[in-house]
Amino acid sequence: MQKDFVKFENVYKRYKMGEVTITAADGVSFSVDEGEFAVVVGLSGAGKTTVLNILGGIDCCDEGKIIVGGKDISNLNQHDLASYRRYDIGFVFQFYNLIPNLTARENVELATQICRESLDADLALDSVGLSERKNNFPSQLSGGEQQRVSIARALAKKPKLLLCDEPTGALDYNTGKSILKLLQNKCHEDGMTVILITHNSAITPMANRVIRMRSGKVISNVVNPSPLPVEQIEW
Amino acid sequence: MSHRHKKQSALIKNTLREILRTKSRFIAIFAIIGISVGFFAGLKSATPSMKKTAMDYFDSNNLMDISLLSTVGFDDDDIEELSKLDFVDGVMPGYSSEMIVTRDNIDFVVKLYSLPTKTKTNKKPINDLILKDGRLPKSEDECVIESYFLGMSGYKIGDTITFSPSVGGRETTSIIKGLEYKIVGVVDSPLYLTYLRGNSTIGDGTITFYMFLPNEAFATERYTAVFMRTKASSTIENELSKAYSDMISDEKDFLKSFSTDRVKRFNETTLSDAKQKLSDAEKEYNEKKTEALDKLSSGVKEMKEGENEFYSKIGDAQKALDDGEKELEEGKEQLEQGQKDYLNGIEEGKKKLTEGQTQYDEGVAAYNAAKLEYDIQIEQAEKKLASAKSEFDMQYQIFYSSTKPSADTKLMLLKSAIDVCNSTIDRTEAKLRELKSKSIIGSILESSIKEQEQKLADARKELDEYQKQYDEGTAQLKEGEEKLAEAKKQLEDAQAEFDEKKAEGARKLGEAKSQLDAAAGQLANGRLEYETGISTGLLQLQAAQTKITEGEKKLTEGKQELTDQKHKTMLQLKEGREKLAKGLYEAHVKLDDAEKKINKAKDDLDALDNAKWYVFDRDDNPGYSGLSEDADRVDNVSKVFPIFFLLIAGLVCFTTMARMVEEHRTETGTLKALGYSNMSIAFKYVVYGCTAALLGSVAGGALGVTTLPLIIVDTYGIMYTLPPSELAVHWSSLIISSLAGIGCICIVSLMSCFKDLMLYPATLMRPKAPKPGKRILLEYIKPVWNHMSFTSKVTARNLFRYKARFFMTVVGVAGCTALIVAGFGLRDSTTGIADKQFGNLTIYDQIYSLSTSGTSEEKAYLMSRFHADERFESTLLSYMGWGTIGTDESPTKQTIRFMVGENQKDFEKMFILRDRKTHAPLELSNDGIIVSERVCETYGVKPGETMKVRLEDEDYECKILGMTENYAGILGYMSPEYYESLTGNKLKYNVVFTRIAEDSPDDDRTIANDYMKDDDVITVTSMRDQIDTMMDMMKSLDFIIFVIICCAGLLAIVVLYNLTNINISERVREIATIKVLGFYSLETANFVYREGITLTLIGSLAGLALGNVFTTFIIESIQMDNVMFVKEISFLSYLYAFILTFVFSLVVNFMMYFKMKKISMVESLKSIE
Secondary structure (H helix, E strand, O other): OOOOOEEEEEEEEEEEEOOEEEEEEEEEEEEEOOOOEEEEEEOOOOOHHHHHHHHHOOOOOOEEEEEEOOEEOOOOOHHHHHHHHHHHEEEEOOOOOOOOOOOHHHHHHHHHOOOOOOOOHHHHHHHOOOHHHOOOOHHHOOHHHHHHHHHHHHHHOOOOEEEEEOOOOOOOHHHHHHHHHHHHHHHHHHOOEEEEEEOOHHHHHHOOEEEEEEOOEEEEEEEOOOOOOHHHOOO | OHHHHHHHHHHHHHHHHHHHHOHHHHHHHHHHHHHHHHHHHHHHHHHHHHHHHHHHHHHHOOOOOEEEEEEEEEOHHHHHHHHHOOOEEEEEEEOEEEEEEEEOOEEEEEEEEEOOOOOOOOOOOOOOOEEEEEOOOOOOOEEEEEHHHHHHHOOOOOOEEEEOOEEOOEEHHHOEOOOEEEEEEEEEOOOOOEOOOOEOOOOOOEEEEEEEEOHHHEOOOOEEEEEEEEHHHHHOOOOOOHHHHHHHHHHHHHHHHHHHHHHHHHHHHHHHHHHHHHHHHHHHHHHHHHHHHHHHHHHHHHHHHHHHHHHHHHHHHHHHHHHHHHHHHHHHHHHHHHHHHHHHHHHHHHHHHHHHHHHHHHHHHHHHHHHHHHHHHHHHHHHHHHHHHHHHHHHHHHHHHHHHHHHHHHHHHHHHHHHHHHHHHHHHHHHHHHHHHOHHHOHHHHHHHHHHHHHHHHHHHHHHHHHHHHHHHHHHHHHHHHHHHHHHHHHHHHHHHHHHHHHHHHHHHHHHHHHHHHHHHHHHHHHHHHHHHHHHHHHHHHHHHHHHHHHHHHHHHHHHHHHHHHHHHHHHHHHHHHHHHHHHHHHHHHHHHHHHHHHHHHHHHHHHHOOOEEEEEHHHOOOHHHHHHHHHHHHHHHHHHHHHHHHHHHHHHHHHHHHHHHHOHHHHHHHHHHOOOHHHHHHHHHHHHHHHHHHHHHHHHHHHHHHHHHHHHHHHHOOEOOOOOOOOOOHHHHHHHHHHHHHHHHHHHHHHHHHHHOOOHHHHHOOOOOOOOOOOHHHHOHHHHHHOOHHHHHHHHHHHHOHHHHHHHHHHHHHHHHHHHHHHHHHHHHHHHHHHHHHHHEOOOEEEEEOOOOOHHHHHHHHHHHHHOOOEEEEEEEEEEEEEEEOOOOOOOEEEEEEEEOOHHHHHHHEOOEOOOOOOEOOOOOOOEEEEHHHHHHHOOOOOOEEEEEEOOEEEEEEEEEEEOOOEOOEEEOOHHHHHHHHOOOOOOOEEEEEEOOOOOOOHHHHHHHHHOOOOEEEEEEHHHHHHHHHHHHHHHHHHHHHHHHHHHHHHHHHHHHHHHHHHHHOHHHHHHHHHOOOOHHHHHHHHHHHHHHHHHHHHHHHHHHHHHHHHHHHHHHOOOOEOOOOOOOHHHHHHHHHHHHHHHHHHHHHHHHHHHHOOHHHHHOOOO
16 A cells, blocks of 8 residues: 555645635645555545645645655646546545436446446446446435445546545535445455545544644644444544 | 415426527427518518508609590590599599610610609699609709619710601601700609519510600690509508509599590580581692692683784794795805806807807818828829829730730640640550560560650650740730739729819818808807807896896895894793793692692691500500419419428428427326326427417517518619618518417427327326337348448338338438429529520521512612621511500410511521420411410410411411420411411511621621611610620529528528437437447548438438429419410539538538537436436
């Protein structure tokens, strides 16, 4: 397992809102090892989503260095960033962002068709426990099911890194739990590096690593040597 | 109030911010409304602008409302009466005529007018000219000429125009004073708006240009034309309106009845006076003629009589002279004969005398000779007689003394020898008989017998011999005796003869002697007679000679007298005759003159007798009626296109507003929750939409109204002689279209937010569930679906997911394509007219107009020239005549040109009569006419039905045999047989159509010039010129087509941009998602565009079909009566339309590409607002 698989070094991100400049990432530095389940936790506006977006290649930093799997992505152009997203990153969003006009399988296929090595869409869906509803449109699926499709879509790409932005934010407690379970299983069983951001500190015990942020800064980066199974966590 | 005001102001602020925030959406609405309103109001304003330009032109140049022509002209009284009419504002008498001008061997028919002048009633000249260059004429021999022709003909200011000395059988100088006029200026007349110059009855029937001469240049006493301004133009603003034409028509009706009064008065005064005078003159003439003829004829009679007498007298005298001469001649002849006879007589007498003397002398000599001979002969005869007597005597003595005794002795001897012999014989015989009796003894005996017998024989022989000798001797003796007797007798005879002869000779001699004596007497008498004859003959001859000389003298004298007399009389006669002839000639000349004068007066009067006034209005000016039609044609186009635009604008606005409302769903919910009324919330959208629409209307309207009419009018201006265009804003259409646009957007805005406003705020504040995905029909067709690429599947589903947008995009794109198709289609049809007409149908190259005065022999000769000319491929002698055609129901009489070919074979080589669709040739039989297809189309008549035809001022019912493909002009064809049976007239061929051979060494002009030298050829019309004119006309439409295509492109871009924009903004989340998934920019674009491209494809295909319909509709509404537009759109046009639509689509997509690239994944995926 590679150490410092993901590495942030003094990353700054500033947004100009008219005359006001908001520093969303204010010298962020942290690292995550390969195969870890890392949770970035912080209050709303702490800069965690900014960090995740920069890490996921859908946003760029103003300063600093980001290394993923030994590759510096902080200075990539648009095209290389797209390649980076394509081959290295899997994204899971709070609102799933499924294409409404595609069935569950097709949503997964949308991802797999652009990858060199990908999981079979059916296998991916099976692995998230959606064998029965492959041919349903998102609107015909529950939130949890949609999130599973979303995870399947992310995993099917065989990414190096799975990034999850409040994946349970729009889900009820039980469903959220099952999604977290799924993600934890994927990490532990398949060795997938997962970085999850949440405002809910209650779920930090399930992580290998907990990174706390506040006001665009990393205030702690703690390794949890014995993460709890999701089932044992209550919030 | 203030609270309410605040509330409103907050909302207004919100709205203003919204506008600033969503510029592209605002601009989309602004643009689509602007284009629609601008296009609509602009096109709508084109027609009024054109009409206004024209009407201002008419007003500023005081264009006549009504013009009058009369077969007898007008006098001041007529003018005075006309100006008294209450609806007449101004009257301008003047002159108009048609002339022929020859330049470079080509005859031009020229319309000649007198210069417009001011009169008592009109302060400004009616039909005032616009002086383009130079100056107006100042003297009688100057003229101004129109600018249009000046450019074409090569005439310059300062050149002199020369008219041909006769025109239409009249002396040019009977119409205008001189033949040569100097060009001093160039003008335009409001009478002529287009290049059309109207038709003429002279030359080739087409007026080429017009010109003006001063009034003084005209030779006729009475005015030939009157131009009037009436209340119609002064009271009615729109002179192209129906109100105007109605009023004009009333005025015309009045003038027609007025004209009958004037004509009646004319007949009563001028005409009846003239008639009276004429008949007096005629009477006088006839009397004088009779008198003069009587006098002349009596003179001639006297002359004849005198002549006759003279000739008879001369004849008698001559005869007498001739007789005398003849007698004299006879006398002379007789005298000559007498002289001759006299001399002959003398000669003969002399000769006879001489002969008598000679004969006498000969007679004497002969007598003497005869006497001598007689004496000699007598002597000789006496001698001979004496010798003969002596010889006889001697002989007699000899015989009787010697010969007779010796002969007697001999005879005695012989008698004895004979006796011996007889006795021997007797013995021998006896011996022999004995022997013979003893013959039995043997041989000796035998030989003895023989011997005896021999002896017997010898003896016998000897006996015979002796006997013979004896007989001879006896005979000789006897003979001697006889001889002697004979000689004695002879001697005696000779003696007798001698005596006789001697006596006779003596008698004869005596006779001769007496004869000789008588002859001597006669001879003496003859001589006497002869001598007297000579003297008397001489006397007679002398008398005759004298007589003859006298006669001759008399005759000569008579002859001289006769000649003198004759000569004298002849001179007298000649003088008389000359006098008579001179008198006759003079009388005839005088009479002829008088007769000619009277006949002319009669003809003039006859012409006057059918006096008629013709009343014309502006529509009769060439090209005038076309102005209104052309203007209305633009109006027709503007009816179709802009409505289409507005429709699409409405659709676009609806989608845009719906999208906007949807985007503001949360805000709506919030406002609702805050307690704003539905109206207040809707107000925002309405204001937003209306502001965009209003601004768009103002901007678009202003731009459209100021540019489009000018462009269109100036384009038409190529065909019309009009001043620079003036703007006439069609306010109603501008306001209506603006209101329509604004109203439309209000309704659309309200409709869009209505649905949301009906919901509870809570519902609104929850994110709207994305439109659920659905299976589409295609998915069930597994083989197809499974083979589709992933993005194709997405596209397919999306297409059906947003049906409204699908529909709108397709309609928008289809509309755009249809407009482009229509634009190109129009171009096809207009250029097609020229191409098809002159490429395929009109195949003849020239038309030679023939003189109507030429005899049929001259025509036949001319035709033989044409036939023999190898530069022609074929020629056809034809009749070409103008007429009108119509039906009972549609009285609109359309001008039609009739062609009648001399023979079917050449006709088929010259004209193509065929069905447009099948190209099957039409057969021209002898029971009807074949007309241009356009006629049937205009009147809705089918082949087999009948139409009303007016030909040479007679109405006929004609059966339509068929309709032939023809684009330019209205043509009718009939066979010579049908023409003659229809009209009952003998067909007068007046033109020759020719096709020039491809290998002809000369071009059409050279050939035309060759034939123009023939008196029977009046003009030659070259098709090449016609084609050029046609092409020019059609080119002016090109620009309008360009405008249409530009507008269509603009529309397409706006529609596509807007729809793509909405599409993208609606799907920004999807796009962000796939970008996050690692799609490259192009892949992302492809994902989105595929839909747009598919829609464009479907839309443009629909547009091609729609365009076809659309084009047909436009062509129907703009086509003219005498031109059939080609209703075929070429494949290329469809292709262009298709490609252009895609180009526009690509342009839009290109613009969108950057927008899409800019979509921020972070922003889009943040959360649902």
